[in-house]
Amino acid sequence: MKRFLTHPWLTIRVQIALGAIFVIAALPKIADPPSFAHMIYNYRLVPSSMINISALAMPWVELLAGLALILGVWKTAARNVVAIMLAVFIIAISINLFRDNAIDCGCFNVADRGKTHEQRIFDMKVDVFRDLGMLLMVGQLWWAGKREEDEQLSRNP
């Protein structure tokens, strides 16, 4: 089982899939920063002065990290960035679930979809589980990377 979960065949596919998800998620935000700023504002967690700069920078960081994973460049750094972002998203959505502040997560779509409170709360729960799933993918990459390092060390002590 451990051998399968850390096999390069699986690792490369997880890496490309995770990279593609981040690239796809970044594009609508890059195309419409004001709408993404509105989404960030709706979280009610980011100070007023930080909303716009977050809305501008976050999608580009997502895009660069996604591209790095797809191309296999700076894999470890890209994996770290993705892990940090996923952790931030999970915490932010969870806080708002706890506060009963129903929001559109703005993860893949920055348009206001006119949902009801209940629909938004349900979607937020789905988003948390989806992000946890992606965090598991990051875990697989980390585990495979660690195994690769260990093997290299054992070959060249």
Place this chain on the structure above:
Amino acid sequence: MKRNTLVQTAALIGAGLVIAIVANAFASRDRKLAIVGTYPNALKVPAREVAPPPVQPVTAVPTTTTTSPPTATATTATQPTATAAITTVGLNPAAKTPAATTTTTTAPTPHAPQPTPPSEDHFLPHPDKPYVEIAFADVKTLHGRNVLFLDALRTSVYEQGHIAGARPYSVWESDIEDKVRKLFDERSDPRDQSLPIVIYCSGGDCEDSHMLAQKLWGIQFNNLYVYKDGFPDWQQHNAPIHTGANP
């Protein structure tokens, strides 16, 4: 974590930040963001609006046709002094808005038929409140009087359709401070600042109109009305609509 990995992680984040700032500098007007925005209540969770319970039909009471007073809900606070406001036009008007002390009060609901005051009395300046929320009937009245209408929706949405005569004033676009400053220049006379202005967005939980009202109230406009049900309600009533970039 290895030092090399840390440097690469920082480089990825730094590169994202630099590209973002450069891309924003070259972005079109409706896609551009001010690097530092001003959003009152950025950390304040909005109270959830709960729909009122259904009203039981009353059969014994004879019906009387009345027009409800315009003010349904008003937000009260203290308006900044004129001198302070004028010196900070467009810089950070919301910062001096006492949002933390803002309280919402609801005017008495007309359970019993009440005489309707003369329409001239409906829309008096209210310097103690940033805005007063009004419904379609009052919005229509003000529209008939050629009052200034401001559309707080995104410019792209404005161009698809807006209340006839309304100007685009999206609070999420980078030129909002310039537009607010221009409006202040247009209406620099205190008498002009007391003229009614109606602001709307998409109704429901849309707060853009309220944010814009707070900005304007912060620079001495003291007769602001927020169309609570917004543009969808205007459309439902088949009221006049314009499309395109011009009011």
